[in-house]
Amino acid sequence: MQADQFLFPTDAGLYCPAGDFFIDPVRPVPRALITHGHGDHARAGHKAVMATARTLDIMAIRYGADFTAQRQIADGPVRVGGVTVSFHPAGHVLGSAQIRLACDGGPVIVVSGDYCRTPNPVCQPWEPVACDVFVTEATFGLPVFRHPPPAAETARLLSSMAEFPGRKHLVGAYALGKAQRVIALLRQAGYDAPIHLHGAMQRLTDYHVAQGIPLGDLRPATTPKEIEGQVVIAPPSAFASPWVQRFRDPVIAFASGWMAVRARARQRGVELPLVISDHVDWPQLTQTLQDLRPEEVWVTHGAEDAVIRWCDLNQLRARPLRLVGYEEEEE
Template structure:
């Protein structure tokens, strides 16, 4: 069986004909396999959803218990129609997984979803999965993107808090995964006191704690007087009246895109923190080198740079040009 007979792009997303399922479809389908809980990969309305237990529970928190008619927890190797599938840690956010698609005859394909190889205290570490075809993102698929150690970025935050003790530090971080990672990194870096969180982060942060992840003392950032110097909020909050309750705040933002200083200036970010839950250029090329697949498929991001690198390494590659995925939510 040829690779494109096992998995190929459609308007709804990656489709597997022998299994009659889609991976991370962008519209409702009868059967979906979901890599992780971010909204550009996990949508409500599918007839049946297979994902890790944590991803299913995150989807229920975000969309309600009736987000699908049928849930199936990914546990070990499962047969769906004419293929077997298995889920493996992606290191991106809590519950995130790569999906291996294994036909009885034909190449083994691994769909990585979004993945990260930097240590992440709030989720399982990335697990290399040998394969014939590797489907990768290329969010930061240019040599200029080389993310620093996240803990070093936290030392910059701590230094700023020490330099400006009277100014609240408001850090923008995506509500699922990034916010909890920033909190956990702050704890690792030595911030022991209360951290205030925007109300939009409360339920997902509570879920991380329920899963055994220690985020330390958290207080709501909804009171008129917030009793914490460090405040974590979703980026959307910075465009609302909520931010006006803080006097002379230091505005920070945690994202891989903060390596592009022009983006930081455009957003009025005084303290850009280069913390990403995606692979950078050294990590994506390292991963492909280690896996040594026969072919690389690229789902989204800077396709041309990674395709050129693959060509120089003698590895076949192709862009899938799937629509509906964000490079890294801001």
């Protein structure tokens, strides 16, 4: 069986007819395999969902316990129809996984979802998985994206707090993964003061703590007078709401790989852009393709053309899938 007969894009997402399932579908389907809990990959309404135990828990936190009629924990290789399926760490957020598909007499395909090779204190590290076809994202798939070490960006945040001790530092971060990573990075750097959380962060952060991830002294961001520490972490959407007006002359920061694009930082009114990404940058993406050397590379979303061109220059067969709806998590 040819790879593009075994797995192919549809309006709902990647579909595998041999197993009769979709991967990260963008609309409700009978059976979905989910790589991780971000809102652009994990949606409610599927009849049956297979994912890691942590991703299933995260989906229940975000969408309610009845987000699907049937849950199946991805625990070791399992047969789904005529396909052997296994989940492997992606290094993106807690519970994130690459999905390996092996069809009898067919190719081995690894769908990476979103992945990152930089060590992350709040999730398992990315694991290389040998395959015939590697399906990669290209969120930061341009040579200009070369993310600095997270510790260096954390040091910039600490330096700003030392320079402006009277100003609260409001850090924009996605509620799943990035918020907890910023907290963990601050703790690793020796910052042990209270860190305050916008209410939208609380349940997911509590779940990380319950999973054994130490995040230190965390408190709600209620009124500015009750905030003892300098750091308040909130979802990006909060900075366009009246919530931010509670704070007098704050330093507005935002933790994202997109902060490498200064125009984006200016558009958001960000004073302190922190280039902290949970995705592969250009060197990591191309190094992954060199390490795996699959027979073929498929590119799901992002800067597909640049990655395809790099593959052509490096004697790797490649094709774009032109999937839509995966660029950023829904807040």
